[in-house]
Amino acid sequence: MSAPDFYFAVNEIFRHIHDQYGMEALIDYWHKLGSEHYRQRNQRWRAGGAGVIAQDWREYFSHEPGAEVSVIEQDGEVALDIRICPAIHHLRTHQREIVDYFCEHCDHVCGAQADAAGFAFQREGGMGSCRQRFVPLSVAGVA
Amino acid sequence: MLGCQDFCGYYDWTFQHLRRTFGQDALHRLWAEAIASAQQHYTNAGLAKGLRGLYETWVTTGEDEQCDWTFTLDEDRNVLRWDMYQCPSKGHLIQNDLFADEDYCDHCMGWIHSMLDRIGAEVMAHEHNHCGQCWGEMRIKGKPAQSLAGREGDITADARWQRGYLDRWQGKVKLPLLQGSPHDPVDVLTQWFADSDALTVLGRGPSARDGWTQDHLSGAVIVTDPTYVTRDVYDGQPRAVLIGDEPKALELVAERFLATPQNERPLLMHMYLPAAPMHAFARLELPRPVPVLPLLVRQGLYRHEPHAPYPTTGVFALLLASALGKHVTVAGIDLYQHDSGRAYLNDQHHPGWPAKHSEACDLRHIRFALERLGEQACIHPHLTSRLV
Numbered sequence: 060m061s062a063p064d065f066y067f068a069v070n071e072i073f074r075h076i077h078d079q080y081g082m083e084a085l086i087d088y089w090h091k092l093g094s095e096h097y098r099q100r101n102q103r104w105r106a107g108g109a110g111v112i113a114q115d116w117r118e119y120f121s122h123e124p125g126a127e128v129s130v131i132e133q134d135g136e137v138a139l140d141i142r143i144c145p146a147i148h149h150l151r152t153h154q155r156e157i158v159d160y161f162c163e164h165c166d167h168v169c170g171a172q173a174d175a176a177g178f179a180f181q182r183e184g185g186m187g188s189c190r191q192r193f194v195p196l197s198v199a200g201v202a
Numbered sequence: 203m204l205g206c207q208d209f210c211g212y213y214d215w216t217f218q219h220l221r222r223t224f225g226q227d228a229l230h231r232l233w234a235e236a237i238a239s240a241q242q243h244y245t246n247a248g249l250a251k252g253l254r255g256l257y258e259t260w261v262t263t264g265e266d267e268q269c270d271w272t273f274t275l276d277e278d279r280n281v282l283r284w285d286m287y288q289c290p291s292k293g294h295l296i297q298n299d300l301f302a303d304e305d306y307c308d309h310c311m312g313w314i315h316s317m318l319d320r321i322g323a324e325v326m327a328h329e330h331n332h333c334g335q336c337w338g339e340m341r342i343k344g345k346p347a348q349s350l351a352g353r354e355g356d357i358t359a360d361a362r363w364q365r366g367y368l369d370r371w372q373g374k375v376k377l378p379l380l381q382g383s384p385h386d387p388v389d390v391l392t393q394w395f396a397d398s399d400a401l402t403v404l405g406r407g408p409s410a411r412d413g414w415t416q417d418h419l420s421g422a423v424i425v426t427d428p429t430y431v432t433r434d435v436y437d438g439q440p441r442a443v444l445i446g447d448e449p450k451a452l453e454l455v456a457e458r459f460l461a462t463p464q465n466e467r468p469l470l471m472h473m474y475l476p477a478a479p480m481h482a483f484a485r486l487e488l489p490r491p492v493p494v495l496p497l498l499v500r501q502g503l504y505r506h507e508p509h510a511p512y513p514t515t516g517v518f519a520l521l522l523a524s525a526l527g528k529h530v531t532v533a534g535i536d537l538y539q540h541d542s543g544r545a546y547l548n549d550q551h552h553p554g555w556p557a558k559h560s561e562a563c564d565l566r567h568i569r570f571a572l573e574r575l576g577e578q579a580c581i582h583p584h585l586t587s588r589l590v
Contacts, residue, residue, distance in 0.1 A: 062266040065209035067240040072216060075236035080224065088219060092204075096215040096302070099508060122207040146203065153243075165203050 063124045063149040070150055074158045082160070089164050093171030104176035112176065112193050113137045125149060136178075136198065139191040147187045162186060169193075210294040217303035218499065233312025241317055248321035252342055253282040256323075260284065267291070272355045279348040281326070282340045285357040289334040296334065299477040299508040304388075304496035307332055307369065314338075315374055325373060329358070331366035332493070333480050338371075364482035366474065367490040380489060388497045392526065394469045398422035398441065400529040405516030406546045409584045410435040410534025418531050418580055424523060426515045427455050430468070434548050435534060442469040444522070445491055446515035447478035447558075456486035473518055475506070494522050501525045503570055511560040513567045524571035524579075533582040535568065537561055540584065565589070 076085045094101070104112050113132035116139055120128040127143035150157050162185035169191065173180035179199035181192040204212060220229040238245070247255030257275040264271055270288040275281075295306060307330045318324050323342050326349065330336035337357045341347035350356075357363055369385070370377040376385040383390045395401065400421025404410045406428060422441030429435040430443045431454040439462070449455065459467055472481075472491035483490050498504035503521050506512070513521065516535045523530040538545045538555055545554075555561060568589065572579050581589075 061205070061207040062209075062263070063206050064240075064243075064263065064266060065206040065213075067242075068213070068237055069204055069206075069209070071236040071240040072232065074239075075232055079228075079231070084223070087223075088216070091219060092212055092215060096212050119205060119207070123203075123205045141203075144203065145205070168204060 061122050061124055063145065066146040066149045067153070067155060069146065069164075070155060070158060070161060073161060073164065077158065077160065085160075086163075086167050089167035090171045093168040094175055097168075097172050098175070101172050101175035104172065104178075109135050109137050109193070109195075112178070120145075135195050137193040141189050141191065144187055144189065151187070157186070162189065165189075165191065208294075210291045211298060211300050213309070214295055214300055214306045215302040217306065217309065221303065221500070222502075230312060233309050234316040237309065237313035238316040238320075241313055244317050245320050248317070248323060252321070253277060253280070253323070253340065256321075256340070257282055274350055274353075274355075276348075276350060279350070280341045280345045281347050281350055283350045284336075284338055285355050286330075286334070286336045287357060287360065287362070289336065292332070292334045296476045299506075301476045301495065301506040302499075304499045305332075305369070307336070310336075310338075311371055311376075314340075325371060327373075328371040329368050331363060331368055332474060333362065333366035335360065335362050335366075361482065361485075362480075364484040365480040367472075367493055379492065386496075387493050388500055390492050391469075391471075391494065391497050391522070394442065394492075395422060395526050395528065398528060400531070401441075401523045401526065402531040402533070403516070403519045403523050403535075404429060404435050405514075405519070405532075405534030405536070406435060407516075407534045407536030407538075407584075408540045408542050408544050408547050409536050409582050411547055412533075414582055415533040418533070418582075420531055421528065424519045426519065427451070430458060431455055432548075439466055440468045442471055444494065444515055444519045445470060445472045445481075447473060447475055449481065452481060452483070452486060452488075456488050459488060471522070473515075475512060477509070494518065497522065497525050501574075503574065504567070511558055511563040513564055514556070514559050517564045517567050517571075520571045521567055524574040527578075529578045529580070530575055531580040532585065535564075535582075535585050537564060537585070537588050539588065 073085060076088055109132050113130050117130045120126045123145040125143060125148050126145040129140040131138045166182055170180040173193050177196050178193040179196055183190045217229055220232055244256060244259050247259040253275055257273060260273050267290045269290055271284055271286045274283045292307060311328060315325060318340060323340055326339040326341050326347060328338035335357050339349055378385050379387055379390050384393060398421045402419050402421055402423045404423060404425050406426060409415060423436060424442045424444060425436050425440045427443055427445045427449045431451045470489060470491040471494050473495055474493050498521050503525055520532050
């Protein structure tokens with residue numbers, strides 16, 4: 060069920076947690092969401108490596124209405140070239156006020172997922188289009 | 203990124219995160235404030251066109267979310283009613299075996315009350331069965347309204363309505379789960395066992411009826427449904443019966459229960475696991491069993507892992523007993539390794555672990571329960587030996 064109005068709730072949940080409990084609580088929420096809710100998905104990523112991560116994101120974005128995304132797997136890493144972010148696009152189309160830290164959820168949710176799978180997460184850009192990378196921890200110089 | 207395709211899954215997870223981190227009220231505030239704000243288009247439509255505006259918005263949402271429902275507007279009667287035959291949102295959780303929060307379905311009333319307040323309307327009544335079926339009626343405040351209940355399409359006449367347990371609202375008031383009980387299943391369970399200082403949990407393993415068990419039976423007894431039907435493990439009147447995920451003789455449970463004087467009847471309980479078959483308890487004129495997972499989830503004793511083994515019914519009963527914080531005697535949980543070679547008291551063969559269960563899963567949860575109980579646990583020596 061890919062109903063884009065759900066992005067409205069995502070945006071408002073972020074705002075609510077941020078305004079009520081602070082940025083630290085919001086980051087904690089994102090991090091736990093990535094590591095706990097997506098635990099089984101992360102295990103599949105860890106077991107399958109870059110190929111599985113790339114296929115997972117291809118499948119994922121194919122169900123996100125309005126998304127324009129290329130997923131590139133090369134040299135053991137995965138890059139997501141997000142030309143149209145479906146969430147930002149839908150929120151803007153409906154004149155919703157987007158929290159200015161909206162894109163940071165990717166850093167923390169995907170960051171926690173990547174970490175659990177043995178990868179580092181990097182993002183350049185945001186608020187509508189960005190480039191995201193999942194780089195093996197050994198290559199990223201973290202491990 | 204967090205997409206919309208699996209939103210319901212992380213929405214459910216978010217609810218338990220809010221409850222666990224900031225408390226119950228924090229979750230109610232999230233629904234009333236953040237989710238109601240996210241649904242601003244309902245508020246705008248309601249302010250502009252009243253019930254008709256809400257009707258048009260909900261119909262559009264229903265198309266987006268592929269709802270199997272009917273939405274009926276009768277402006278002459280001042281009522282807007284929905285009958286949900288299969289909720290896609292709860293359906294997503296059931297289909298994907300997700301159960302993070304103690305009560306996902308409550309979120310709808312959580313934001314709808316708040317949204318209706320903003321436009322001068324209110325919920326007349328609402329019920330949901332936690333299996334994907336629900337109905338509700340709304341009206342503009344201060345004007346006479348007439349219910350559309352009983353008309354063609356009323357979900358309560360559908361066979362699926364007989365499943366699950368009901369949360370019911372009259373206006374903003376959540377009604378008791380059972381007659382005269384609190385509305386919160388956690389409170390219902392706590393209250394039911396309030397007068398018992400000690401509990402005995404009887405599984406179905408051969409140790410449930412040996413000399414040690416006979417000597418140590420104390421307090422209120424909790425059994426599983428096969429024991430309630432056959433009386434083989436325990437032939438007294440149990441205080442509560444935990445009906446397993448795949449009861450084989452629900453009709454016989456009903457037969458014994460309904461033949462028992464009302465004031466001696468046990469509390470019927472059930473796990474309502476998302477991927478387990480749904481049973482039409484109400485069809486048998488049984489009271490809908492009280493859910494035990496809300497208590498276990500709230501106390502951090504159980505976290506559902508999608509598509510993974512889950513505890514056997516006896517172990518769920520032990521988790522429940524440990525959550526209630528009483529002195530607990532446990533017997534008959536033999537992990538299918540009793541010295542007699544029998545899996546159950548009256549079985550001659552050892553079939554091994556049933557599907558959907560595992561020794562590792564049962565052991566992990568038994569340890570959770572015993573750790574919680576500490577000195578309050580009295581464990582059958584057979585199980586003690588397996589825990590070493």
